[in-house]
Amino acid sequence: MDKKKYIEDLKDIKQMMNRSSRFISLSGLSGIFAGVIAIIGAYLAFQTIYANQNYLDYRQASLSSETLLYLLIIALVTLLSSIASGIFFTTKKAKKNNQKLWDSHTKNLLINLFIPLATGGILCFILLLKGFIGIIAPLTLIFYGLALVNASKFTLQEIRSLGLIEIILGLLGIYFIGYGLILWAIGFGILHIVYGIIMHLRYGS
Amino acid sequence: MKEILKNLNKAFENKVRLGIMSALLVNDYLDFNTLKDLLDVTDGNLASHLKSLEKNGYIKFTKEFIGRKPNTKYSACDEGKIAFSKHIKAIEQLLK
Numbered sequence: 001m002d003k004k005k006y007i008e009d010l011k012d013i014k015q016m017m018n019r020s021s022r023f024i025s026l027s028g029l030s031g032i033f034a035g036v037i038a039i040i041g042a043y044l045a046f047q048t049i050y051a052n053q054n055y056l057d058y059r060q061a062s063l064s065s066e067t068l069l070y071l072l073i074i075a076l077v078t079l080l081s082s083i084a085s086g087i088f089f090t091t092k093k094a095k096k097n098n099q100k101l102w103d104s105h106t107k108n109l110l111i112n113l114f115i116p117l118a119t120g121g122i123l124c125f126i127l128l129l130k131g132f133i134g135i136i137a138p139l140t141l142i143f144y145g146l147a148l149v150n151a152s153k154f155t156l157q158e159i160r161s162l163g164l165i166e167i168i169l170g171l172l173g174i175y176f177i178g179y180g181l182i183l184w185a186i187g188f189g190i191l192h193i194v195y196g197i198i199m200h201l202r203y204g205s
Numbered sequence: 206m207k208e209i210l211k212n213l214n215k216a217f218e219n220k221v222r223l224g225i226m227s228a229l230l231v232n233d234y235l236d237f238n239t240l241k242d243l244l245d246v247t248d249g250n251l252a253s254h255l256k257s258l259e260k261n262g263y264i265k266f267t268k269e270f271i272g273r274k275p276n277t278k279y280s281a282c283d284e285g286k287i288a289f290s291k292h293i294k295a296i297e298q299l300l301k
Contacts, residue, residue: 006296009223013293016227020235020243 023109023155025101027089028203031196034082039189041078045071046181049133068128093204113151116143137180138173141166141187156203162195212295214288216261221246221254226289229264229281237277255279263288 048067094101120143124136148163166187173183217223224244228235235243241251258264263285267278281289 003300006299010293010296010300012220012223013227016224016243017231020228020239021231 023106025090025094026155026199027093028196028198028200030086030089031192031199033085033089035189035192035196037078037081037085038192039185041074042181042185042189044074048074049181109151109154112154113147115147116150117147119143120147134177134180135174137184138170141170141173141184144188145170156199158195158199162191165191209295209298212291213299214292216258216263217289217292219254221250222258225254225258226263226281226285229279230286230289234278234280237279240279258285261285
């Protein structure tokens with residue numbers, strides 16, 4: 001009996017399983033929910049920043065420490081509820097498909113997602129403290145887009161193009177600074193809903 | 206010993222077929238080109254091995270079109286999954 005061949009076979013099997021699989025339990029529903037939450041968050045932020053100003057007139061963003069705190073709370077609640085819905089729907093889908101939620105691919109996915117994302121988050125927080133509020137919304141789009149492109153190798157292929165569009169929206173937001181929040185609502189809200197629907201239709205819940 | 210050898214499956218003795226089954230076991234489905242890239246084999250080679258696995262009832266495929274391009278998706282049947290798991294277990298026992 002040629003034992004060497006079988007040792008080689010086992011190695012091949014393991015390698016192929018690792019190489020071929022991506023994190024495919026990503027749920028389209030979580031995208032739709034995150035999008036809706038983002039739009040609500042953007043609306044509340046819009047109301048806060050441009051409070052008591054006529055929509056049709058020239059608008060000026062103004063922040064007192066009180067509204068700053070309120071904005072931070074909105075941001076935090078938006079972020080946490082999006083993450084929670086993502087975890088909820090993805091866990092559900094993984095269970096339904098009999099897939100492991102936590103494996104080497106989930107780990108790869110999260111690590112590669114969080115390196116650009118955490119960098120962007122910290123940068124935006126610093127800018128917020130320094131008072132550069134105009135570029136924060138587009139910067140979150142850019143870093144989120146970079147994070148998605150970076151992580152897309154480990155999950156569904158659609159994530160890559162989603163990331164690229166987020167980056168473009170972010171760059172537009174840096175140039176057209178007054179539209180930052182609207183572009184943010186498009187990027188985090190509408191795009192998530194659109195991609196969520198596409199992925200839901202393609203891969204099911 | 207004889208028991209173990211009986212569980213070793215001739216269908217999986219080939220490297221390409223072994224690779225196909227490994228990949229399909231951990232993926233819902235894979236299309237032809239993905240399999241080709243993963244295994245680094247020629248079209249003809251891959252097609253013939255896919256056909257033999259299909260004949261055994263270990264894998265199944267669906268054809269659809271992406272735009273105008275035909276796209277064939279392969280997935281492992283339950284029977285194939287069971288047979289492959291048995292094969293792996295037999296190898297592991299053999300190496301003990």
